[in-house]
Amino acid sequence: MIPFNRLGLVFKIFASFIYPRSFRAVFSSVLQKVPKSGAVLDIGSGTGILSRFAYDIRKDLLYTMIDPAAGMLRFAPGFGRKVIGLAESLPFRRGFFEALFIGDAFHHFGKPQKAIEEITRVLKPKGLLVVFEIDPGAVVGALITWGERIFREPAHFYRPRHLAGILAENGFECTISHYGWRYAIIAEYNGFRSP
Numbered sequence: 001m002i003p004f005n006r007l008g009l010v011f012k013i014f015a016s017f018i019y020p021r022s023f024r025a026v027f028s029s030v031l032q033k034v035p036k037s038g039a040v041l042d043i044g045s046g047t048g049i050l051s052r053f054a055y056d057i058r059k060d061l062l063y064t065m066i067d068p069a070a071g072m073l074r075f076a077p078g079f080g081r082k083v084i085g086l087a088e089s090l091p092f093r094r095g096f097f098e099a100l101f102i103g104d105a106f107h108h109f110g111k112p113q114k115a116i117e118e119i120t121r122v123l124k125p126k127g128l129l130v131v132f133e134i135d136p137g138a139v140v141g142a143l144i145t146w147g148e149r150i151f152r153e154p155a156h157f158y159r160p161r162h163l164a165g166i167l168a169e170n171g172f173e174c175t176i177s178h179y180g181w182r183y184a185i186i187a188e189y190n191g192f193r194s195p
C-alpha cells in the first residue's frame with residue numbers, strides 16, 4: 001500500500017501539479033453554483049488541495065476534509081474541519097452537503113460502490129459532485145495503474161465514460177471534461193438511484 005500517512009509533506013508540495021489550469025477554471029465555474037455558506041466535503045482530501053483551490057474562490061463555504069491518513073490531514077489547511085475516516089463510511093448525516101469533491105482519490109477507495117452509496121446519502125438532491133481522476137486508457141494512466149498495482153493499492157481506475165455511466169446509474173447527470181491522461185466528471189445528483 002502507498003504509505004500516505006508518511007507522505008503528507010510530499011503531497012503538500014507536489015500534488016497540486018496534477019491538476020491542470022484548465023480544470024481549475026472548470027472547477028471555479030462549478031463552485032459558483034454552490035449556495036452561499038453551503039457545506040462542502042473533500043473526500044480522500046489528503047492535504048486538502050481541492051479545498052484550497054475552492055477556498056481561493058469561495059471563502060464563504062463550510063469546508064470539511066476527510067481522509068484515513070492523519071499524516072496527510074496534518075498538512076491540510078486550517079480553514080476547514082478535518083475528519084479521519086473512509087469514503088465507504090462517511091460520518092455525516094443524510095443530505096448534509098451541497099457539494100462533494102474527490103480529487104485523485106476515487107481509485108484508492110477499496111469499495112467504490114459502497115463509497116458511491118455513501119456519496120448519494122450525504123449529498124443533497126441537486127447537489128454537485130466533482131471527481132478528478134486518471135484515465136487508465138491513456139499511456140500515462142496505464143503506467144500509473146500498473147505502478148499502483150505493484151504497491152497493492154485497490155487501483156480502481158475507470159475510463160471516463162465508464163465512471164460516468166456508474167454515476168448515472170446512481171442518480172447523477174454527468175459532464176466529462178478531458179485533460180490528456182486525466183479527466184473530471186462534474187455531476188449533479190437528481191436524488192434518485194435507479195432500482
Ligand SMILES: C[S@@+](CC[C@H](N)C(=O)[O-])C[C@H]1O[C@@H](n2cnc3c(N)ncnc32)[C@H](O)[C@@H]1O
Binds near residue numbers: 015047048066088104
Ligand atoms: C493520491 S491522494 C490524493 C489526495 C488529494 N485529494 C490530492 O488531490 O492531493 C489519495 C488520498 O486518498 C486517501 N484514501 C485512500 N483510501 C481512502 C478511502 N477508502 N476513503 C477516503 N480516502 C481514501 C489517501 O489516504 C490519500 O490521501
